[in-house]
Amino acid sequence: MRILLIALALGFFALFVFLPLVVVFVEALQQGIAGFIAAIVEPDVLSAVRLTLIAAAISVAANLVVGVAAAWAIAKFDFVGKSLLITLIDLPFSVSPVVAGLVYVLLFGAQGYFGSFLQAHGITIVFALPGIVLATIFVTFPFVARELIPLMQAQGRGDEEAALSLGASGFKTFVLVTLPNVKWALLYGVLLCNARAMGEFGAVAVVSGKIRGQTNTMPLQVEILYNEYAFTAAFAVASMLALLALVTLALKTFLEWRFDDEIRASNGH
Amino acid sequence: MDISIRNVRKEFDRYPALHDVSLDIRSGELIALLGPSGSGKTTLLRLIAGLEYPSEGAIYFGDEDASDRSVGERNVGFVFQHYALFKHMTIGANIAFGLKVRPHDRRPPRVEIARKVSELLNLVHLPGLERRFPSQLSGGQRQRVALARALAIEPRVLLLDEPFGALDAQVRRDLRRWLREVHDQTGHTTVFVTHDQEEALELADRVVVMSQGRIEQIGSADDVYDRPSSPFVFSFIGESSELPVSVRGGQVFYGDAALSVTANSGIEGTARLFLRPHDIEIVHDGDGAIAGKVTASHRDGGLRRLDVVTSGGHRIEVTLPAAQCPDIAGDVYLSPSRGQVYPAGADGKAG
Numbered sequence: 001m002r003i004l005l006i007a008l009a010l011g012f013f014a015l016f017v018f019l020p021l022v023v024v025f026v027e028a029l030q031q032g033i034a035g036f037i038a039a040i041v042e043p044d045v046l047s048a049v050r051l052t053l054i055a056a057a058i059s060v061a062a063n064l065v066v067g068v069a070a071a072w073a074i075a076k077f078d079f080v081g082k083s084l085l086i087t088l089i090d091l092p093f094s095v096s097p098v099v100a101g102l103v104y105v106l107l108f109g110a111q112g113y114f115g116s117f118l119q120a121h122g123i124t125i126v127f128a129l130p131g132i133v134l135a136t137i138f139v140t141f142p143f144v145a146r147e148l149i150p151l152m153q154a155q156g157r158g159d160e161e162a163a164l165s166l167g168a169s170g171f172k173t174f175v176l177v178t179l180p181n182v183k184w185a186l187l188y189g190v191l192l193c194n195a196r197a198m199g200e201f202g203a204v205a206v207v208s209g210k211i212r213g214q215t216n217t218m219p220l221q222v223e224i225l226y227n228e229y230a231f232t233a234a235f236a237v238a239s240m241l242a243l244l245a246l247v248t249l250a251l252k253t254f255l256e257w258r259f260d261d262e263i264r265a266s267n268g269h
Numbered sequence: 270m271d272i273s274i275r276n277v278r279k280e281f282d283r284y285p286a287l288h289d290v291s292l293d294i295r296s297g298e299l300i301a302l303l304g305p306s307g308s309g310k311t312t313l314l315r316l317i318a319g320l321e322y323p324s325e326g327a328i329y330f331g332d333e334d335a336s337d338r339s340v341g342e343r344n345v346g347f348v349f350q351h352y353a354l355f356k357h358m359t360i361g362a363n364i365a366f367g368l369k370v371r372p373h374d375r376r377p378p379r380v381e382i383a384r385k386v387s388e389l390l391n392l393v394h395l396p397g398l399e400r401r402f403p404s405q406l407s408g409g410q411r412q413r414v415a416l417a418r419a420l421a422i423e424p425r426v427l428l429l430d431e432p433f434g435a436l437d438a439q440v441r442r443d444l445r446r447w448l449r450e451v452h453d454q455t456g457h458t459t460v461f462v463t464h465d466q467e468e469a470l471e472l473a474d475r476v477v478v479m480s481q482g483r484i485e486q487i488g489s490a491d492d493v494y495d496r497p498s499s500p501f502v503f504s505f506i507g508e509s510s511e512l513p514v515s516v517r518g519g520q521v522f523y524g525d526a527a528l529s530v531t532a533n534s535g536i537e538g539t540a541r542l543f544l545r546p547h548d549i550e551i552v553h554d555g556d557g558a559i560a561g562k563v564t565a566s567h568r569d570g571g572l573r574r575l576d577v578v579t580s581g582g583h584r585i586e587v588t589l590p591a592a593q594c595p596d597i598a599g600d601v602y603l604s605p606s607r608g609q610v611y612p613a614g615a616d617g618k619a620g
């Protein structure tokens with residue numbers, strides 16, 4: 001029975017996870033290293049990489065700040081609407097990213113609710129970087145907050161109350177006590193948030209407009225190249241995303257190991 | 270620092286945790302808030318600290334109304350039940366925290382802080398542990414560090430929430446004695462919360478007995494043990510047995526037996542008699558005594574403990590000096606030498 005279960009798990013894993021990953025790299029290197037590099041230094045691809053990095057950087061920063069604030073509020077204070085906020089934080093996980101993208105088009109697109117206002121003021125959101133960032137923020141919002149809330153709730157308010165009773169201001173309490181208590185969980189959340197931000201396809205596909213060399217992120221570029229039968233180029237870009245995933249995984253494992261230690265230390269009294 | 274709590278009421282989500290509590294704490298006093306869980310003792314401590322604010326009433330520090338002051342402004346040293354040491358900081362940094370977070374103009378120089386930290390570590394008998402981390406210390410050591418950290422800010426009052434609650438019995442006894450010493454050395458007005466009556470009676474100048482959000486009695490260890498003001502206090506503090514009795518003209522009757530205890534004037538008719546196990550004698554004849562049967566007997570150090578069921582079916586505990594008393598079994602007569610009679614309508618038992 002045990003052997004059967006393990007064989008099932010391993011077989012499933014090999015077929016659905018390991019094999020595709022190998023295929024990505026094999027395909028990417030089909031025309032040798034030179035072909036791989038040629039595919040990557042193509043201007044449209046470089047532009048997609050740049051756009052992905054910028055969008056991810058802004059989204060992660062925004063979600064870091066808002067996620068910490070939300071987690072702090074939820075874990076350390078009682079207020080009206082708290083349970084609603086907790087439910088809403090999970091919304092991006094349960095809603096299809098395409099829906100999220102469409103909502104932004106509906107709100108900020110040329111025909112949207114704020115469309116004429118934005119046009120009058122010369123602001124473009126949809127089919128441009130702001131739209132891509134908005135969609136990415138929406139999709140990746142839960143990562144930081146969800147990582148922090150259970151930990152901060154488990155830690156309770158004791159340390160903060162101690163700091164306040166010793167005369168520390170709210171800000172100093174946050175920086176000197178609250179933040180160090182959650183630093184590993186925070187890093188972990190940021191890492192996952194970043195991986196998802198770079199890999200996001202659905203929501204971004206709707207708002208980006210897929211203008212080559214301008215509003216294409218890496219996942220969109222992969223799709224375009226693939227549809228144009230440029231398989232090697234498509235897999236070359238895809239392999240970069242896959243590599244990112246592997247690096248994230250390695251860091252995540254490392255952090256889990258570190259973070260686990262930290263958790264045990266925090267419960268060790 | 271005198272602290273005056275005036276008609277304080279506290280509600281959490283409309284559920285009252287404290288009803289109209291008033292208490293005056295004298296400067297330099299060591300006071301215990303004692304009660305079962307849910308009695309409101311921790312809430313009262315947190316209100317004094319400024320970690321909670323009263324729904325009604327006021328809290329004075331000396332002549333100053335501190336009711337709206339935040340915990341930081343009140344300058345109190347608070348020691349938490351689970352220590353709340355900052356795990357990522359060394360012991361030295363923990364103790365120095367309150368001084369280091371002060372604004373520039375009030376922050377002592379670095380050397381001064383270091384000197385203060387080592388002085389405090391000496392006071393709590395942990396010299397030279399500045400560079401350790403909290404995880405490297407035992408529970409008792411952490412509690413002492415927490416106290417040193419609270420003392421570092423030179424608080425106007427020291428507040429301790431179940432300071433020894435998480436420690437084992439031997440460590441508790443040592444720390445108790447040690448806390449008394451620290452209090453006598455530093456002279457801080459000190460309030461601590463405990464559910465352990467032994468701790469409260471041994472340590473405190475005065476004990477505040479609380480139940481269901483109210484203060485039942487305030488007094489010295491002798492007061493609350495020998496002159497409990499309510500059935501609750503009698504049964505909560507020390508061991509006790511309860512008998513239903515009737516009072517006729519000041520004379521207390523259990524069934525037909527006229528007992529030698531007296532009731533306070535004003536009590537008439539059915540009443541409740543509370544007895545301490547050591548205030549009961551075994552006598553040889555039935556006149557003015559309670560007839561009963563020994564159901565269990567065991568030796569406890571220098572004492573012998575007897576469980577007696579009276580002819581009326583009530584259980585009474587009796588302790589006698591073991592030397593005076595051979596193993597007793599069978600029928601006995603009990604004569605209470607001292608006891609307290611409360612009107613039948615008075616408040617219920619501990620719990």
